[in-house]
Amino acid sequence: MAIEDYRGDVEMCCRCSACKHIPLQKIKGVEHSEACPSIAKYNFHAYSGSGRLLIAKEMLTNGFKYTDKLLDIVYNCQMCGACDISCKYAMDMEVLEPIYEFRIKAVEEGHTNPALDKAITSLRKQGTMVPGAKAKRGEWAKGLGIKDFLRQKTKVAYHVGCLTSFDKDMWPVARATAKLLNKAGVDFGIGGEVESCCGGRAYQMGYQNDFIRQAQNNMALFKQCSIETLVTSCANGYHAFKVLYDKFGLKGNLEVLHITEYLARLIKEGKLKLNKKVNMTVTYHDPCYLGRLGEPWIHWEGKRIPGYKFVFDPPKEYRRGTHGVYEPPREVLTSIPGLKLSEMDRIKEYAWCCGAGGGVNESNPEFAMWTAKERIEEAESTGAEAIATACPWCEKNFNEAIKESGSGLKVYDIVELVEKAI
């Protein structure tokens, strides 16, 4: 698909501004009613989901003219999808897909962002875009005796992900994950040095071809090693393997599970027993790419039925965020003895983004931080002492925001809390 294929959708935008807000019946007041970090920060309509569609409409009609301002708008978007979900509460139209396609077109036509270019150069050179990737991929696993799925046969692969692999501060999450899987008797392996970037963040940045290359290489490796199930603790990775690989027809029969889904399953099956008390009030942040954007891809091909209605043959089923991964992380948290879950105002399909997505972390760290601080303030308002999440990118951004704002909130990956309970 290309932006041109979404002309009908962009023309449907009725300028109602629902995309700027969380679903209207969920709004409790002026606080925490906004859904889109970009319009909330930059205020001009152009930065909202609707504004992006109106710009696309104008450019589809009068030609694409890339100005600095246009690129500022294009790249200051976390691709978090909140606009898409709020819009589709009432409308039958795509919002996030044309936003993606606009960015992909900009990249393909050479209108890139220098910071993102740098990240992609790193991806092309070393299979990861995490800066300062000095340590080797599998170094976090040293001494743990974890299987290497390239050499030792196993059906379950634990994909650790770039940030967790290369950022030493994240290693405890990977180690805890391995410990829990072992404890539950799961026969799993890691790619170690051959693990490579899922490509998801490259796609978010608009580098579709780099994403496809990564996806093809990864799938070839999984096939070669007869991997049937892939488990990851990174929400970006989850979205890439589960949704994007499927979108591009590359996923095959690979079962993709986020670690929270796997843990929820293992707890239910009695394979993992949580019996130590963790006396803590925790709030949970739904990562965009696990929550609303984690819902399966829906394959559809059809044509608009000519006439006055916006309907298709065959009927189009929209991804509206209904089937994202919302319950497994909550099930895991609430099965931890002593732990109290205190929810924020914006949760599940209308959760506020952590700020790190869509390359904003790299292209505009100040905006990423601003977005994270908003979330930290919301988390604090629940009275929780800690914010739990299920993605290393969220965790990293929150930790930095807390450091900058001087908040006393603690940040945990769910896996770390589970580890405390066994």
Next chain:
Amino acid sequence: MAISKDVYKEFEDVVGAENISDDPVIKAAYRSPDLTVVLPGNTEEVAAVIKLCNKHKIPYKAQSTGWSFMPPTYDFIFLDLRRMNRIIEINEKNMYAVVEPYVISAELQGELFKRGMICNVKGAGSTCTALAMSGHGHMGLTTSTGDRNDLATEWVTDEGEIIRLGTLGASDEWFCGDGPGPSLRGILRGGGVITKQATKVYHWPGPSEYPLEGVSPRYTLGKKPSDLNMMVRYFSFPSIEKLVEAELKIGESEIAFELMGFCPSMVSSNITTSNEEDFATLDKFTKEVQGPGFMVIIAGNFDEDFAYKKKALAQIIKETDGKSLKTVEDPAVESTLLFQCTRVCASIRETFRAGGMFSSMMVQGQRYDNHVKWLEEGAVLKRELIKKGLVIADDGQQFGWGEEQGHLGHTEIFCRFNPYDEKSSKAVQEWLGKLGKRALDGCFAVPAMGVLPVDEIGKRVSNYHVWFGKLKKAFDPNEVGENTGYSYVGADISGVHTSIYKKEPEKASPKQ
């Protein structure tokens, strides 16, 4: 007319560099090639911007949320009031709330629910401004209408003078729009910028927050509406006369919280989550209803009150031969309608989802007698368009609701269509024109603006446009207030709606 660099700098000095732009791409998102957008943060900045407009004789226009689709029409300074989004006060004792223009109704409603109160929400739905101004909404039966809810107001005139109207003119109190202090409520329509306004709020018998469950787009109420002492029903009647009789009786007995004269297509849009589901549901409803109908929400303050109201309603429905739509009696459907109609306040699903556009003819202020008859004529004409496949094949009916227990009301009919289909757009414009003319010729109503030229309407209605013109001149000697929408906020916008969908006019390409 692009403004010069020096003039731009003067505006920039008022709002700050990050709050002004004339970049073509920013303008594209405001759907106009010729404007400079400013984002004032407070009343003083609004006043300073307008003073500069006067100094340089540059026209200006403001928007609150921009949902009205009143597009900028020529070069000007465009004040997007988005940064003015504070609730200044909620006065529970005197039952009013003071808001800035970018507080949306859903936000104010959320705050009010917690306090057992509710406000009128304009028919556009709860994404539009919570300023009272003009605007009629589906809860008008008990929450009245915008133009009767506005209390004290802070207003920046077209000359940039800050005027405090009503009680605010004599004290710091917001409780009255008419004084002690200057009252300009009667002419506060279209000129200047309202920067703060108090709006009346009303008693809300429902919960402080709906116990919603599920995930978008299929939220459900965790409880049956009856557990909250609430009930939603849709009744159809054998004739318009019977429907009107039932509406009036319900108003007289003051038993309903909301009476929304939805036609079946509006009910089906609101309870469904896609176009396909909508059309299938409408087919089912069409077979179930016996004629025109309305939706009614009963809300009890306590068990006995709820029981009494239900009993009285049943009696009225019996007397008027009403028939309940079985689908709506299902608690799941009932609860969807409940939060759709009190929190989301309908609108988007029922207007834009099907074809991308709607255009309507309405009368604000009245519902019964003449108006229903007039718009029933509109329904007959609309059905011809449906037959020709030019507009969405819904039931073709008029709709509306009583306000202030039926002393006032609102009557409307709309066509939904594809605005990019020239034939459809043209047919809808003609339909509106015919209806407008019929309104005047038949002495039924004053058609809303945008349908017929203002002077054609004006000369039939005491030359009101001439008076408006004189007022405008007095308040806006430099003619800087953009006056293409020179009537009032919430005026019918149908004509303007369709005009922006015409094939791109030549001048629409941004100036580089």
